[in-house]
Amino acid sequence: MRFLNFTLLALAVCCVYACRLSSQEIPPRLRTGYGPLDDRLSRMVTADSLSLSPAEVRQLDDPLLLDAREPVEYGVSHLPGARNLGYDDARYELLSGVDPDRPLVVYCTVGYRSERMAEELRSRGFRRVYNLYGSIYAWALAGYPLVDQAGPTRRIHTYNKKWGTYFPDSLATKVY
Numbered sequence: 251m252r253f254l255n256f257t258l259l260a261l262a263v264c265c266v267y268a269c270r271l272s273s274q275e276i277p278p279r280l281r282t283g284y285g286p287l288d289d290r291l292s293r294m295v296t297a298d299s300l301s302l303s304p305a306e307v308r309q310l311d312d313p314l315l316l317d318a319r320e321p322v323e324y325g326v327s328h329l330p331g332a333r334n335l336g337y338d339d340a341r342y343e344l345l346s347g348v349d350p351d352r353p354l355v356v357y358c359t360v361g362y363r364s365e366r367m368a369e370e371l372r373s374r375g376f377r378r379v380y381n382l383y384g385s386i387y388a389w390a391l392a393g394y395p396l397v398d399q400a401g402p403t404r405r406i407h408t409y410n411k412k413w414g415t416y417f418p419d420s421l422a423t424k425v426y
Contacts, residue, residue: 272293273289273292273293274292274293274296274297275292275297276288276291276292276297277297279303279306280297280301280303280383280384282384282387282388282391282392283391284387284391284416284417284418286415286416287360287384287387287388287391287416287417290360290416291360291361291383291384294360294361294362295360295361295362295365295381295383295384296365296381297383300368300379300380300381301361301365301380301381301382301383302355302380302381302382302383303383303384303388303392304382304384304388304389304392304394305392307355307380307382308394310353310355311353312352312353313352313353313354313355313380314333314348314352314353314354314355315329315331315332315333315355315357316332316333316335316344316354316355316356316357316364316367316371317329317332317333317334317335317336317357317358318335318336318337318340318356318357318358318363318364318366318367319334319336319337319358319359319363319386319407320336320337320338321334321336322407323359323407323409325398325399326398326403326405326406326407326425327386327396327397327398327403327405327406327407327422328386328396328397328398329357329386329389329394329396329397330395330396330397332357335356335367337358337363337367340367340370342374345371345374345376348376350375350376350377351377351378352376352378353378353379353380354368354371354376354378354379354380355380355381355382356368356371356379356380356381356382357381357382357385357386357389358385358386359385359386359387359407359408359409359413360384360385360387360409360413360416361381361382361383361384361385361388364381364382364385365381368380368381386406386407387406387416387417390406390417390421390422391417391418391421396422404421404422404423405422405423405424405425406421406422406423406424406425407425407426408424408425408426409426410426411426414426
């Protein structure tokens, strides 16, 4: 009986894992145009009405850009005007006094952490919270600027070498 229970549990875990890895159809509006990244995102980040492309973010009226990466990543480069909310030790005090109807756009390296942070912000009462689909990678691939403390930069934090393979070498200097 124990063996049967263990086998059923293992089968259930495998099914859940397999479903998580299946890809979804990505709407053209969210595609980055970089095949390796688009393929990876299709299996990892939700592409829905709460996901925005870089162009859609730029069309929003007065969005608050929130970087869900760690401070060292933010220090390498970030979107102009973005605040570093963080992820592991998120600094929610940055949102004190922010109108709950103001559009909030959360991003990270590729969109995995920011998608989870966007869910958390919605649970905290913010009503217009979006995930930048493809995050800082999609932003840079769209040709939009990145900045650091000194101004415009061509550096991008890729989280680690593995995740760096989802961004072309020719567009920025990768930092791990």
